[in-house]
Amino acid sequence: MSVVRVEENGLVYRNATMADTEAVWQLMVAEFYPRTELCCCLRMRIPQDVEILHTLLPAIIRHGVSLVVEDSASGKLVAARPTTVEQLTEQCQSRHPLLTDSNLAAAYSKCSAVYRMFDHLSCSVDLAKLYKVDRAISFKFLVVAESHSRRGIGKRLVELSLELAARIAIPLATTCTASRYSERIYSSMDFDLLSTLRLSEFVDP
Template sequence: MSVVRVEENGLVYRNATMADTEAVWQLMVAEFYPRTELCCCLRMRIPQDVEILHTLLPAIIRHGVSLVVEDSASGCLLSVLASVFVASEKLVAARPTTVEQLTEQCQSRHPLLTDSNLAAAYSKCSAVYRMFDHLSCSVDLAKLYKVDRAISFKFLVVAESHSRRGIGKRLVELSLELAARIAIPLATTCTASRYSERIYSSMDFDLLSTLRLSEFVDPVTGGRPRSSTAKRTVWCIERPLQLTPSRSGKLMATQFHPRTALCPFLGMDFPADVEFDRLDVLNILDEGVSLLVEDPATGQVIGARLSSIERREDGNQKHPLVADPEQAAKYPKYSIIFRMFDQLTGDIDLFQRYNADTVMAFKFLVVSDSHAGRGIAKRLVQFSLEVAKDWQLQVTSSSRATKRIYDGLKFDRLNVLHIPDFVDPVDGSRPFEKLQADDLENVALYAKK
């Protein structure tokens, strides 16, 4: 095995050894899977739904071409890294790879592809591997590059505490140097990560094949595991940046819900009474059409426009807090608000009204109080119009500030509901009868083509 050991900026880049197996696994469980969009989209339980990969990890490391990074400031010795306890603290990055015979690339497949019992036991994880298998086997690398082996990058993970320091790119550079020293002529990988895509693109990797995730048909089930998933693109105002549930959730919990008069009026506790949004945001972000604004000096998210895609073929689906009695009972106060919005939209069929097959529905618009009054919200809506292009747009608004934005941008006002007059269809009460808010009187439904 060719030795790699590089010390830079308080970090040590080196070969992974079998003693690192548990440390690498703990890093994956803590940092890789929870931040991988595919896992979030499929609502995979970590580590239960990926436990099979724990048993396969030693075989990957045994190939001798994986690299890890240690935080040298901790003074941790290599032998200590074998401990599960110190794993996530001492390893800040890992780059496992394997050497593969390309002529057998599609014949020697992952056990989740060849073992039906394992595939059934780990159904969600196996669906991901079938998708990557479908993508990789569409290209004959041996014929294309006239080589018989390569380094195959299996996953790249950097601890969030050390992200954006160039560690991921440096690992790839060192992996390529290692491959050259041991006469491996080609490096290959499949990825659904925009962060990884930027690395490979900047290092002149050839983009050989792409797969729109929403169009992938599982060869086993015949279904589309994430039929609502858009192509992996996140649109941003400042620069490409992933709007994660944790980042958007924090902004909503501290700036959106507490400042929305309806929530405090109902005596809602934050974030307990709006915890449902944590799950809902996963699905919304999955559509890939949400926008954010960040402060370039601090990296702090200061505004967001969360949007989702609705299709004629799916019909007019109601929000889970309206359609699911169990969820409504679990979040009784929050469900009142969604029943009011459901009454506002009523029987209005936007698909028929505008002869549209696809609608971008604006879900949440929030700007940090520290940056209010600077036109950020209006700019977010304008960018959303550019993203939507020929799609139909739908939005509901309750504050005068947002109504001015939609009126100013020539949205059609389709319906208006006087909030104090709303009668809850569940118990016949008028929950907002005594509502008195300077900025809140009516809720309106807007649309624009």
């Protein structure tokens, strides 16, 4: 694992470890899902409708490319960037359990709808062919506590993630987002917008 540790403006940016899993989850429950437009539009109950993702978070962090941010004074986790390494040649073969397990999909129908959208977006573009690469880091979530918002933390996390990817010879970063906050960051950093969809195509009005 390539080590990231940056101390600036009273914050510590570092690699996420397995010991951070529960703190990252609690941050997502408190700050990510309730403030994400798509979750609000689907009227998701938090954490009930997303609890399945709690069980999958350790597998994401185990990839070794996720980052977190600590407040230096309190030691509390105030931001996170869960990320995986993806083999693009297997882009649409290794699918999320919410897409392959009908019982899970029924139990978490709203969350399943979100992943069907993301699956559609991800599989609509052949990234390996388009960019002539076989691996990419895949940004899964970007969450910053409201108490630390408007300090550029989200964008800094993306910058450090890209630097980490470069150090481990991964030339591409990908993401699917339903967050205007994240979209503004990616747009400001000249990410290519490759595919979009309408919520009504996947969810009954």
